[in-house]
Protein backbone atom coordinates (compact mmCIF):
# COMPACT_ATOMS: atom_id res chain seq x y z
CA UNK A 85 0.00 0.00 0.00
CA UNK A 86 2.92 2.28 0.76
CA UNK A 87 4.54 1.69 -2.63
CA UNK A 88 1.25 2.31 -4.46
CA UNK A 89 0.65 5.36 -2.25
CA UNK A 90 4.06 6.66 -3.32
CA UNK A 91 3.32 6.10 -7.02
CA UNK A 92 0.00 7.93 -6.54
CA UNK A 93 1.75 10.79 -4.72
CA UNK A 94 4.26 11.15 -7.57
CA UNK A 95 1.44 11.45 -10.08
CA UNK A 96 -0.43 13.92 -7.85
CA UNK A 97 2.59 16.26 -8.00
CA UNK A 98 3.48 18.66 -10.80
CA UNK A 99 5.96 16.33 -12.60
CA UNK A 100 7.96 15.71 -14.66
CA UNK A 101 6.90 12.11 -14.13
CA UNK A 102 9.44 9.31 -14.00
CA UNK A 103 6.70 6.68 -13.90
CA UNK A 104 2.96 7.14 -14.45
CA UNK A 105 0.66 4.77 -12.62
CA UNK A 106 -2.93 6.05 -12.78
CA UNK A 107 -4.18 2.86 -11.03
CA UNK A 108 -2.10 3.31 -7.88
CA UNK A 109 -4.56 5.60 -6.10
CA UNK A 110 -7.48 3.26 -6.83
CA UNK A 111 -5.60 0.23 -5.51
CA UNK A 112 -3.93 1.62 -2.40
CA UNK A 113 -5.47 2.20 1.02
CA UNK A 114 -8.18 4.68 2.04
CA UNK A 115 -5.59 6.73 3.92
CA UNK A 116 -3.91 7.82 0.67
CA UNK A 117 -7.23 8.44 -1.09
CA UNK A 118 -8.30 10.70 1.80
CA UNK A 119 -5.01 12.60 1.57
CA UNK A 120 -5.55 12.96 -2.19
CA UNK A 121 -9.10 14.30 -1.66
CA UNK A 122 -7.68 16.96 0.68
CA UNK A 123 -4.95 17.82 -1.86
CA UNK A 124 -2.29 16.65 0.60
CA UNK A 125 -0.98 13.53 -1.10
CA UNK A 126 1.67 15.12 -3.36
CA UNK A 127 3.56 16.59 -0.40
CA UNK A 128 2.85 13.82 2.11
CA UNK A 129 6.02 11.72 1.78
CA UNK A 130 8.29 14.75 1.37
CA UNK A 131 6.80 16.07 4.64
CA UNK A 132 7.94 12.85 6.34
CA UNK A 133 11.47 13.28 4.94
CA UNK A 134 10.88 10.35 2.56
CA UNK A 135 11.58 11.98 -0.82
CA UNK A 136 14.37 9.42 -1.55
CA UNK A 137 11.85 6.61 -1.04
CA UNK A 138 9.52 8.23 -3.59
CA UNK A 139 12.41 8.49 -6.06
CA UNK A 140 13.34 4.87 -5.40
CA UNK A 141 9.86 3.47 -5.96
CA UNK A 142 9.14 5.38 -9.18
CA UNK A 143 12.70 5.00 -10.52
CA UNK A 144 12.83 1.23 -10.00
CA UNK A 145 9.40 0.82 -11.62
CA UNK A 146 10.50 2.79 -14.69
CA UNK A 147 13.83 0.94 -14.91
CA UNK A 148 12.06 -2.40 -14.63
CA UNK A 149 9.46 -1.73 -17.29
CA UNK A 150 12.05 -0.26 -19.70
CA UNK A 151 14.02 -3.52 -19.29
CA UNK A 152 10.86 -5.60 -19.67
CA UNK A 153 10.03 -3.93 -22.99
CA UNK A 154 13.59 -4.56 -24.21
CA UNK A 155 13.23 -8.21 -23.17
CA UNK A 156 9.86 -8.44 -24.90
CA UNK A 157 11.45 -7.18 -28.13
CA UNK A 158 14.04 -9.94 -27.72
CA UNK A 159 11.36 -12.63 -27.51
CA UNK A 160 10.29 -12.97 -23.87
CA UNK A 161 6.59 -13.82 -23.76
CA UNK A 162 6.14 -14.24 -20.01
CA UNK A 163 6.37 -11.66 -17.23
CA UNK A 164 6.66 -12.92 -13.66
CA UNK A 165 6.20 -10.33 -10.91
CA UNK A 166 7.59 -11.67 -7.63
CA UNK A 167 6.10 -9.82 -4.66
CA UNK A 168 3.79 -7.92 -7.01
CA UNK A 169 2.01 -5.99 -4.27
CA UNK A 170 -0.30 -3.44 -5.88
CA UNK A 171 1.64 -3.35 -9.15
CA UNK A 172 -0.82 -2.33 -11.86
CA UNK A 173 1.04 -3.53 -14.96
CA UNK A 174 -1.71 -6.00 -15.84
CA UNK A 175 -4.26 -3.17 -15.82
CA UNK A 176 -2.08 -0.41 -17.25
CA UNK A 177 -0.55 -2.37 -20.13
CA UNK A 178 -3.48 -4.37 -21.41
CA UNK A 179 -2.06 -3.45 -24.85
CA UNK A 180 0.78 -5.94 -24.24
CA UNK A 181 -1.29 -8.86 -22.98
CA UNK A 182 -1.70 -10.44 -26.41
CA UNK A 183 2.11 -10.87 -26.47
CA UNK A 184 2.71 -11.46 -22.79
CA UNK A 185 1.36 -13.80 -20.10
CA UNK A 186 1.63 -12.20 -16.65
CA UNK A 187 2.21 -14.12 -13.40
CA UNK A 188 1.81 -12.28 -10.11
CA UNK A 189 3.39 -14.13 -7.19
CA UNK A 190 2.85 -12.63 -3.77
CA UNK A 191 2.41 -13.28 -0.10
CA UNK A 192 -1.11 -14.70 0.44
CA UNK A 193 -2.16 -11.78 2.70
CA UNK A 194 -1.13 -9.13 0.17
CA UNK A 195 -2.66 -10.98 -2.75
CA UNK A 196 -5.93 -11.48 -0.89
CA UNK A 197 -6.19 -7.71 -0.32
CA UNK A 198 -5.41 -6.96 -3.97
CA UNK A 199 -7.95 -9.42 -5.37
CA UNK A 200 -10.63 -8.14 -2.97
CA UNK A 201 -9.87 -4.55 -3.98
CA UNK A 202 -10.04 -5.40 -7.70
CA UNK A 203 -13.35 -7.10 -7.05
CA UNK A 204 -14.62 -4.06 -5.12
CA UNK A 205 -13.67 -1.85 -8.08
CA UNK A 206 -15.55 -4.20 -10.44
CA UNK A 207 -12.41 -4.97 -12.46
CA UNK A 208 -12.33 -8.15 -14.49
CA UNK A 209 -8.94 -9.82 -14.67
CA UNK A 210 -7.67 -10.75 -18.12
CA UNK A 211 -7.24 -14.54 -18.48
CA UNK A 212 -3.59 -13.95 -19.44
CA UNK A 213 -2.95 -12.73 -15.87
CA UNK A 214 -2.29 -15.48 -13.30
CA UNK A 215 -2.19 -15.06 -9.51
CA UNK A 216 -0.04 -17.41 -7.42
CA UNK A 217 0.01 -17.05 -3.61
CA UNK A 218 3.40 -17.85 -2.05
CA UNK A 219 5.35 -17.07 1.09
CA UNK A 220 9.00 -17.05 -0.01
CA UNK A 221 10.03 -17.83 3.57
CA UNK A 222 7.97 -21.03 3.54
CA UNK A 223 7.97 -22.28 -0.02
CA UNK A 224 10.57 -22.71 -2.72
CA UNK A 225 9.89 -20.37 -5.66
CA UNK A 226 10.35 -23.32 -8.03
CA UNK A 227 7.49 -25.18 -6.34
CA UNK A 228 5.31 -22.07 -6.47
CA UNK A 229 6.09 -21.54 -10.16
CA UNK A 230 5.40 -25.22 -10.84
CA UNK A 231 1.84 -24.62 -9.56
CA UNK A 232 1.39 -22.00 -12.30
CA UNK A 233 1.16 -22.22 -16.09
CA UNK A 234 4.64 -20.73 -16.56
CA UNK A 235 6.31 -22.42 -19.54
CA UNK A 236 9.79 -23.47 -18.41
CA UNK A 237 11.17 -23.65 -21.95
CA UNK A 238 10.13 -20.13 -23.01
CA UNK A 239 12.08 -17.03 -21.93
CA UNK A 240 10.54 -15.04 -19.13
CA UNK A 241 11.25 -11.69 -17.50
CA UNK A 242 11.17 -11.83 -13.71
CA UNK A 243 10.77 -8.64 -11.74
CA UNK A 244 11.52 -8.69 -8.03
CA UNK A 245 11.17 -5.14 -6.76
CA UNK A 246 10.97 -3.98 -3.17
CA UNK A 247 11.10 -7.53 -1.82
CA UNK A 248 14.75 -8.58 -1.34
CA UNK A 249 15.06 -6.12 1.54
CA UNK A 250 12.46 -8.14 3.50
CA UNK A 251 14.23 -11.49 3.06
CA UNK A 252 17.19 -13.22 4.65
CA UNK A 253 20.24 -13.86 2.51
CA UNK A 254 19.37 -17.58 2.32
CA UNK A 255 15.81 -16.88 1.18
CA UNK A 256 17.11 -14.57 -1.56
CA UNK A 257 19.49 -17.27 -2.80
CA UNK A 258 16.87 -20.04 -2.55
CA UNK A 259 14.43 -17.98 -4.59
CA UNK A 260 17.04 -17.38 -7.29
CA UNK A 261 17.88 -21.12 -7.37
CA UNK A 262 14.15 -21.76 -7.86
CA UNK A 263 13.92 -19.20 -10.67
CA UNK A 264 16.98 -20.68 -12.38
CA UNK A 265 15.42 -24.14 -12.21
CA UNK A 266 11.99 -22.99 -13.39
CA UNK A 267 13.09 -21.22 -16.55
CA UNK A 268 15.45 -21.39 -19.53
CA UNK A 269 18.55 -19.58 -20.83
CA UNK A 270 17.85 -16.01 -21.92
CA UNK A 271 15.34 -15.34 -19.13
CA UNK A 272 16.10 -12.30 -16.99
CA UNK A 273 15.63 -11.23 -13.38
CA UNK A 274 15.47 -7.55 -12.35
CA UNK A 275 15.79 -6.83 -8.64
CA UNK A 276 16.61 -4.03 -6.23
CA UNK A 277 18.67 -4.73 -3.15
CA UNK A 278 19.95 -2.77 -0.14
CA UNK A 279 23.68 -2.41 0.31
CA UNK A 280 25.35 -2.99 3.66
CA UNK A 281 25.09 0.12 5.93
CA UNK A 282 28.85 0.18 6.51
CA UNK A 283 29.15 1.19 2.83
CA UNK A 284 27.06 4.31 3.51
CA UNK A 285 28.18 7.68 4.81
CA UNK A 286 26.06 10.10 6.86
CA UNK A 287 23.25 11.23 6.47
CA UNK A 288 22.40 8.16 4.32
CA UNK A 289 23.09 5.80 7.19
CA UNK A 290 20.70 7.72 9.46
CA UNK A 291 17.97 7.50 6.80
CA UNK A 292 18.64 3.75 6.52
CA UNK A 293 18.28 3.30 10.31
CA UNK A 294 15.07 5.33 10.43
CA UNK A 295 13.45 3.36 7.57
CA UNK A 296 14.63 0.10 9.14
CA UNK A 297 13.06 0.92 12.51
CA UNK A 298 9.75 2.22 11.09
CA UNK A 299 9.42 -0.94 8.94
CA UNK A 300 10.03 -3.11 12.00
CA UNK A 301 7.37 -1.18 13.93
CA UNK A 302 4.92 -1.90 11.09
CA UNK A 303 5.66 -5.63 11.53
CA UNK A 304 7.58 -5.84 8.23
CA UNK A 305 11.20 -6.05 9.37
CA UNK A 306 13.94 -5.45 6.85
CA UNK A 307 16.46 -8.27 6.88
CA UNK A 308 19.70 -8.87 4.97
CA UNK A 309 21.82 -6.19 3.34
CA UNK A 310 24.45 -7.03 0.73
CA UNK A 311 27.94 -6.22 -0.49
CA UNK A 312 27.46 -5.68 -4.26
CA UNK A 313 30.57 -7.49 -5.51
CA UNK A 314 29.90 -10.55 -3.32
CA UNK A 315 26.21 -10.68 -4.18
CA UNK A 316 26.95 -10.49 -7.92
CA UNK A 317 29.46 -13.30 -7.61
CA UNK A 318 27.07 -15.51 -5.64
CA UNK A 319 24.23 -14.95 -8.11
CA UNK A 320 26.51 -15.64 -11.09
CA UNK A 321 27.61 -18.89 -9.39
CA UNK A 322 23.95 -19.99 -9.54
CA UNK A 323 23.95 -19.84 -13.35
CA UNK A 324 23.30 -16.19 -14.15
CA UNK A 325 25.32 -13.41 -15.77
CA UNK A 326 25.06 -9.82 -14.60
CA UNK A 327 23.65 -7.41 -17.22
CA UNK A 328 23.80 -4.31 -15.02
CA UNK A 329 24.06 -3.36 -11.35
CA UNK A 330 23.29 0.36 -11.04
CA UNK A 331 24.45 2.40 -8.08
CA UNK A 332 22.06 5.08 -6.83
CA UNK A 333 24.22 7.69 -8.63
CA UNK A 334 23.79 5.83 -11.95
CA UNK A 335 20.09 5.41 -11.22
CA UNK A 336 19.81 9.16 -10.59
CA UNK A 337 21.71 10.03 -13.79
CA UNK A 338 19.45 7.79 -15.87
CA UNK A 339 16.04 8.96 -14.68
CA UNK A 340 16.39 12.08 -12.52
CA UNK A 341 18.90 14.31 -14.33
CA UNK A 342 18.17 18.03 -14.54
CA UNK A 343 15.26 18.07 -12.09
CA UNK A 344 14.75 21.13 -9.98
CA UNK A 345 12.63 19.43 -7.26
CA UNK A 346 15.41 17.29 -5.74
CA UNK A 347 13.63 14.01 -6.52
CA UNK A 348 16.10 11.13 -6.77
CA UNK A 349 16.61 7.55 -5.60
CA UNK A 350 17.26 6.14 -2.16
CA UNK A 351 21.07 6.03 -1.75
CA UNK A 352 21.14 2.62 -0.11
CA UNK A 353 19.61 0.61 -2.94
CA UNK A 354 21.05 -0.74 -6.20
CA UNK A 355 19.19 -1.98 -9.28
CA UNK A 356 20.57 -5.22 -10.71
CA UNK A 357 19.62 -7.30 -13.69
CA UNK A 358 20.78 -10.85 -14.37
CA UNK A 359 20.36 -13.17 -17.35
CA UNK A 360 20.06 -16.95 -17.09
CA UNK A 361 22.96 -18.61 -18.96
Ligand SMILES: C[S@@+](CC[C@H](N)C(=O)[O-])C[C@H]1O[C@@H](n2cnc3c(N)ncnc32)[C@H](O)[C@@H]1O
Pocket residue numbers: 087088166167168169170171189190191192194195218219220221244245246247250
Ligand atom coordinates in the same frame (compact mmCIF):
# COMPACT_ATOMS: atom_id res chain seq x y z
C1 LIG B 1 7.28 -2.97 -0.83
S1 LIG B 1 6.17 -4.12 -1.54
C2 LIG B 1 6.66 -4.04 -3.23
C3 LIG B 1 5.52 -4.33 -4.15
C4 LIG B 1 5.80 -4.15 -5.63
N1 LIG B 1 6.80 -5.07 -6.11
C5 LIG B 1 6.16 -2.72 -5.92
O1 LIG B 1 7.29 -2.46 -6.33
O2 LIG B 1 5.29 -1.87 -5.73
C6 LIG B 1 6.83 -5.64 -0.95
C7 LIG B 1 6.12 -6.87 -1.50
O3 LIG B 1 6.86 -8.02 -1.06
C8 LIG B 1 5.95 -9.01 -0.68
N2 LIG B 1 6.62 -9.90 0.27
C9 LIG B 1 7.33 -9.57 1.38
N3 LIG B 1 7.75 -10.67 2.02
C10 LIG B 1 7.30 -11.73 1.29
C11 LIG B 1 7.37 -13.13 1.44
N4 LIG B 1 7.98 -13.69 2.48
N5 LIG B 1 6.76 -13.91 0.50
C12 LIG B 1 6.10 -13.35 -0.53
N6 LIG B 1 6.02 -12.04 -0.75
C13 LIG B 1 6.59 -11.23 0.16
C14 LIG B 1 4.80 -8.23 -0.06
O4 LIG B 1 3.62 -9.03 -0.03
C15 LIG B 1 4.71 -7.04 -0.99
O5 LIG B 1 3.85 -7.29 -2.07
